[in-house]
Amino acid sequence: MAQTRTGPVRSEAARRSILTAAAEIFAERGYDHLTIEGIAARAGVGKQTIYRWWSSKSDIVAECLLERDLLPRQLSLPQTGDIRRDLTVWLHSIASVIDSDAGEPLIRSLIAAATENAEIGRRLRDSLADADSLADRLRAAAGTEPNLAPDAPFAELSEALVGAIILRVLSRSPMDDAVIDRLLTAVLGPSRA
């Protein structure tokens, strides 16, 4: 029979307050002003409690993403049946987040965090931390847009779209209506309208 570990169990209260504190500081001051000491102080926790369960601040940020403490929850892709319209709405909501005062540094901070942590990178790719996969949605829309042939490389189309957003953030290029339109033309093909 397996030897069961005895002793106190991980404190859920500590875990939550660490994640909350981290998410708050991240949103307020960005990834590079996020420090372990700052998290510990705001969370009312010893540093060792953080190091016991996470190996780096990027690890904490990754868990914040998982627990949805970090990104606005209204970024999910709508589902009206018209993929171009859905993506347009989605890109507009992303653009408005980016254009907000806090949003652009937040996304940039997230990219910085991703350079240190593969998991964050992966969640970024998966439609900016949104669970319902963008690639699946493109596949479901096959045939409704010029570039969405039944055997189109949906994953790569999705990557290209998200990658373009990331690149816009990195190069500080604004993402206005015309850009969104052209971006969708690039990915979906010319609009039939």
Added chain:
Amino acid sequence: MAQTRTGPVRSEAARRSILTAAAEIFAERGYDHLTIEGIAARAGVGKQTIYRWWSSKSDIVAECLLERDLLPRQLSLPQTGDIRRDLTVWLHSIASVIDSDAGEPLIRSLIAAATENAEIGRRLRDSLADADSLADRLRAAAGTEPNLAPDAPFAELSEALVGAIILRVLSRSPMDDAVIDRLLTAVLGPSRA
């Protein structure tokens, strides 16, 4: 009449050895192990000399990029007339850099630097620091591939392609032959072959 300033002018030797030292450390240890003190020590230069001319380490890195101290010089896009083949070769060379031991962290470090410095982000977008614009090449190839209509959004296509590469790096997804193929299909449309 304006008082002309006196004293020695900026030392080019110091400037070069700082950039060289920065590029070496960047390549060896990555952006977050790059420190002003480390640069000064390796360059045999006082810290003040660095602070006099640059305002941050990301500034130095940006200048390294301009002076081509940082990226392999053989990443330029070939020009055979066949844009799909040219891009294939180019993507393969990028992939081989990424797959090399030092390359992937280097690119990731560059992305990290870009999150702090718009200029670095812009150069990254401009075809991974390659001077001849990718978008222009796509425009020049208009008509030769399904998606390259004369009025296609070339800049956005280019962004999508580079963005996809960046996203691959961030999510640590390998970029093998098949992926390159599908990526080009996504951007250029299905191959006619």
Added chain:
Amino acid sequence: MAQTRTGPVRSEAARRSILTAAAEIFAERGYDHLTIEGIAARAGVGKQTIYRWWSSKSDIVAECLLERDLLPRQLSLPQTGDIRRDLTVWLHSIASVIDSDAGEPLIRSLIAAATENAEIGRRLRDSLADADSLADRLRAAAGTEPNLAPDAPFAELSEALVGAIILRVLSRSPMDDAVIDRLLTAVLGPSRA
């Protein structure tokens, strides 16, 4: 009637292994590298078991002294009838302990412990943890040495002798034969030989 307590009694095994572990670490690494956690780990004991019975590490050390886990047992004062000879032998054995690699730091560690714990200080005074009182031996030898008048201040003579040893340790002055001789002259008066 008072409620008599129930439950298991104090574990002698735990007590012994704590004292042994403490004595070992003390001897190996000195008083300031002696930690509660270290003792608990080496003794295979929970920290709480230590805190239940001792209030500080100096308390544990004091008990180690009582149980003679700490000091060499051969430091006792011989008894040949010639007090000067006896003290000479005794001082030589102390000197050889001090001169040994481990001995000097050990005594110094004991002094450090004594600064935190009166009991340790007292045992140090009582002839370096030797049970048979040095003062009593001097009194018994009254009349045999110049300074040992019947009404001599034996306790203070004893203190002066032990204090001199302690001071030698604190000031890292070696205690060679000549010093021992002069020390005895200081305490007992000039040798009649």
Added chain:
Amino acid sequence: MAQTRTGPVRSEAARRSILTAAAEIFAERGYDHLTIEGIAARAGVGKQTIYRWWSSKSDIVAECLLERDLLPRQLSLPQTGDIRRDLTVWLHSIASVIDSDAGEPLIRSLIAAATENAEIGRRLRDSLADADSLADRLRAAAGTEPNLAPDAPFAELSEALVGAIILRVLSRSPMDDAVIDRLLTAVLGPSRA
């Protein structure tokens, strides 16, 4: 020709405020509550500035002793020509320091510091940090007291006296008038009065 070092020179202001802060904390809270961080904070100094010039807190304390920041300055041995009276006065002043609230822990702290630092131990031996040597005074008084023969071991007599004081502190034995008297009898021989 020797290469002269250039650059800024050690800040005397920083040095002084570190020593002062250390002496204050030492006096207020004792050696084991004296921390590098506490010194740095009170001195308004970076920790690195401390580590640059001292290797441990015991080093700082040793320098405090040298600069006479630590011990009361009125402990010097009077000089009336009557060595027994002088020593009596001196021992009384030491006793009154020890009996004061702050004094006893201070001396004990000093002993603790001496266990870590030979220099502190040496200064402690040299008549409790008093510059004019006790042994020299005893030698000068040769012939005036029973035990002060011309060839008496003055250094060891002095050691015995100071050692007895230290031992009294370590064992928390009060040093009242009678004890002082007996101590002097032990060292100087019986009073002729």
Added chain:
DNA sequence: CAGTAAGCGAGACGGTACGTCCTGTCTTGGT
């Protein structure tokens, strides 16, 4: 002979301090 209360191992917890590294500013003396 069950109930129950203490001892025990393990170890998580909020903290304090450690000694190191780096930041950006400053001072010094030399060219």
Added chain:
DNA sequence: ACCAAGACAGGACGTACCGTCTCGCTTACTG
């Protein structure tokens, strides 16, 4: 004026221990 060198105040790092607090177990006394 610029430079190499490097001291300075400050802040964060990751580690080591502190003393307290569960946790689940194993005793041993008590009603």
